[in-house]
Amino acid sequence: MHGIELSPAMVAQLRAKPGAQSIGVTIGDFATTGPGGTFQLAYLVRNTITNLTTQDEQVETFRNVAAHLEPGGCFVIEVYIPELRRLPPGQTIHPFTVTPAHLGFEEYDVASQIAVSHHYWVVDGQLETRSSPHRYVWPSELDLMARLAGMTLHERWADWKREPFTSDSTSHISVWQKTPRDGS
């Protein structure tokens, strides 16, 4: 097993966990960094594909994954479905959490396909804030990125319990397969 992570601080968090010594990690960008060797499975979960804020970087990730998969190997992504249907015309803000201790909202720029996630927390009476840009992406665009990289959709579920993916699903787990050696 091998991971790619941009942040040395996150790698330090991993290293503090039991059994972490058996996992190799390369510090780098998963769109371009090679882990060395080929794998049967690559995965990018918890919406991490949206951390790449350009289509080019997301496409490059699929190419990089395909280059490091064995024939017949699979790429798994977990990512949310963009909630654009919640935006009335002319509105750009969608609140997703409103509690006394946590206010969270997305700020959409539909033209650039970017949503900035804003969080405001009250922690011990102090205000903490964080904002991060994300490039939201639909399943169909991901399928096209997979196709460009020589992979095809194998499975798509709504969640990790393999509930069916429907038009009401708020996220998806998708599995693309690199063409097997026999081409089947």
Ligand SMILES: C[S@@+](CC[C@H](N)C(=O)[O-])C[C@H]1O[C@@H](n2cnc3c(N)ncnc32)[C@H](O)[C@@H]1O
């Ligand atoms: C949603 S967090 C997932 C954290 C953790 N791996 C987990 O599953 O709980 C996304 C992680 O991806 C890392 N990351 C974001 N963009 C990256 C990139 N281009 N290359 C490598 N790592 C990246 C972030 O530093 C962060 O640790």
